[in-house]
Amino acid sequence: MTFDWLTLLFIFVALGAVAIFILLPRYGPHYTSRLTCPKCHKSFNFHYIPGATLASIIQRNYRTLKCPYCHTKAVYDIALTRTRSPRPQKTKLKA
Numbered sequence: 001m002t003f004d005w006l007t008l009l010f011i012f013v014a015l016g017a018v019a020i021f022i023l024l025p026r027y028g029p030h031y032t033s034r035l036t037c038p039k040c041h042k043s044f045n046f047h048y049i050p051g052a053t054l055a056s057i058i059q060r061n062y063r064t065l066k067c068p069y070c071h072t073k074a075v076y077d078i079a080l081t082r083t084r085s086p087r088p089q090k091t092k093l094k095a
């Protein structure tokens, strides 16, 4: 019954893909980095999931992002500017 084993394998692969692409980005560890634009010096928050995207595996702690204010592309170190632990917490103070 090789066909059934292949079907099972396909289901496992499909479930694995669902876990990586749907469950992990939604329920996995989320980080927030407080970034400051080098051009306009405005601060903005960047939410990301470590290891969930191909870019994060290649670039590690560096991301090329567009500033939401002046739309200038810059490379940010998201590990150094990390502000939150994996679990999203409710902030007590209003920034």
Ligand SMILES: [Zn+2]
Binding pocket: 037, 038, 039, 040, 041, 042, 067, 068, 069, 070, 071, 072
């Ligand atoms: Zn800017």
